[in-house]
Amino acid sequence: MTRVLVLNSGSSSVRYRLFDGAEVLTKGLIQRIGESGGDAADHDEALRILMEKVDLTGLAAVGHRVVHGGERFTASTVVTDEVLAAIEELIPLAPLHNPGALTGLKVARKLLPDVPQVAVFDTAFHATIPPEGALWAIDRELAGRWGLRRYGFHGTSHAYVSRETARVIGKPVGEADVITLHLGNGASATAVRGGRSVATSMGMTPLPGLVMGTRSGDIDPSLIFHLHRVAGLSVEEIEDVLTRRSGMLGLSGAGDLREVLERRAAGDADAALAFDVYCRRIREYVGSYLAVLGRVDAITFTAGVGENAPLVREHALAGLEALGIAVDPDRNARNELIISPEGSPVTVCVVPTEEELEIASEARRAVGSEGSEG
Structure with missing residues (x-):
């Protein structure tokens, strides 16, 4: 199976794209969720609307963009109850972004219980930054206790674009x-x-x-x-x-x-x-x-x-x-x-970025290896 649904769930919107390999079969945006006159009352309804619009049979996985993986998640990861709990614990590091992704993950697991859900972290690509580039010169005990370090973001974009650049220059x-x-x-x-x-x-x-x-x-x-x-x-x-x-x-x-x-x-x-x-x-x-x-x-x-x-x-x-x-x-x-x-x-x-395509590819890789945690 090569079909992957990619979801980018925010606090009031869900952006989606359905891939078959690298081909985009359909895409869309459900917005103003929970607002008067919005597209859906909540994320549960938003994903039900999506499922009515889009043929989701034969999915290999659903890939979810999650902004912050902290120090724990250094690769895209198949979602379990334990993974959900860990993402929730990371909300203080990304209070504007992780809650929406968490909601999307929970709803998708409920509505598509037989399809693997994969969390693809913006921070994961930067987990290879060496300590001298990731740490700041502050009290180490304090930094360690509260996870104060450089994590980096836009990882799916930088990963995709750097590989494409290598291809372009041969x-x-x-x-x-x-x-x-x-x-x-x-x-x-x-x-x-x-x-x-x-x-x-x-x-x-x-x-x-x-x-x-x-x-x-x-x-x-x-x-x-x-x-x-x-x-x-x-x-x-x-x-x-x-x-x-x-x-x-x-x-x-x-x-x-x-x-x-x-x-x-x-x-x-x-x-x-x-x-x-x-x-x-x-x-x-x-x-x-x-x-x-x-x-x-x-x-x-x-x-x-x-x-x-x-x-x-x-x-x-x-x-x-x-x-x-x-x-x-x-x-x-x-x-x-x-x-x-x-x-x-x-x-x-x-080089045009293709973050959703990168998320789809990561989701396939994670399903093939049953995911990994850092």
């Missing part, structure tokens, strides 16, 4: 050193050595790293103390500022990069500065990861911004020609698969 995955840049409303950078993540920009949560639509990315941690002690903001208010009112929105008043680019073109100084901050942060991470890897075969842009914003790609890598990194203006403007000049030491690529 190297075996195990020999390709790649920097992947997942640029969407959320954004992250990852250094991949021979198919294994060795560094990534997000941390214990998806907040740090690159500048994002509404998230700040990297900041001085003391800024939090200052806002609390001097500005008088509560912890909840500071969290709201950094996750929902920062990033491009905080800098320019617009969280969508398309609007930022429009304002920049019209001469808006705030939008121009926000764009410069955004691109400089990407460039800083590219340089950092080049140092981590020691060499790089390719740099790949992916996700909504990475795949569709030539201006970002051009400016993010500007000035790196001495390092063998350059963007060909014409290829870049055409969104070609390879946008670096012919013969460049480092190949610059634009």
Whole structure:
């Protein structure tokens, strides 16, 4: 059996895609769950609606996107009662994301009791980051007790795109050193050595790293103390500022990069500065990861911004020609698969991400091996 249903369950929505091998048979979104006028009263009804719309006979598995696997889950895992309990224990690390996934898992197990349910974790791909890249220089006993370390996210995207990049440049995955840049409303950078993540920009949560639509990315941690002690903001208010009112929105008043680019073109100084901050942060991470890897075969842009914003790609890598990194203006403007000049030491690529396909593939692998836990 090659058919896999992929579910991405949020607190008020369920996004689904049905695969047969790599072919998408159908896809859809059930949204505003539990809201007045929404598509469904609860997740139970949402999945029943899905089952009425979609032929789910002959499924090999249902693959569920789960944002946080903590230190326990370092690979996609067939769901049992014990696994469900462990995912629930991880909710404090991902309070906005894991509850929805947990609900989707419980409902799918109930409605499809004979089909293996597989949890595919965003964090799993980054479990190979060595300790010197995963740990912060804080009290080790405190960090160990509360699981304070770098976990990283967007793992299904970075895994898929890094493998595809190796194929594009004609190297075996195990020999390709790649920097992947997942640029969407959320954004992250990852250094991949021979198919294994060795560094990534997000941390214990998806907040740090690159500048994002509404998230700040990297900041001085003391800024939090200052806002609390001097500005008088509560912890909840500071969290709201950094996750929902920062990033491009905080800098320019617009969280969508398309609007930022429009304002920049019209001469808006705030939008121009926000764009410069955004691109400089990407460039800083590219340089950092080049140092981590020691060499790089390719740099790949992916996700909504990475795949569709030539201006970002051009400016993010500007000035790196001495390092063998350059963007060909014409290829870049055409969104070609390879946008670096012919013969460049480092190949610059634009590779569309396929996170749902990666989840489907992971679900098949997990079912074939009965899953694994880290």
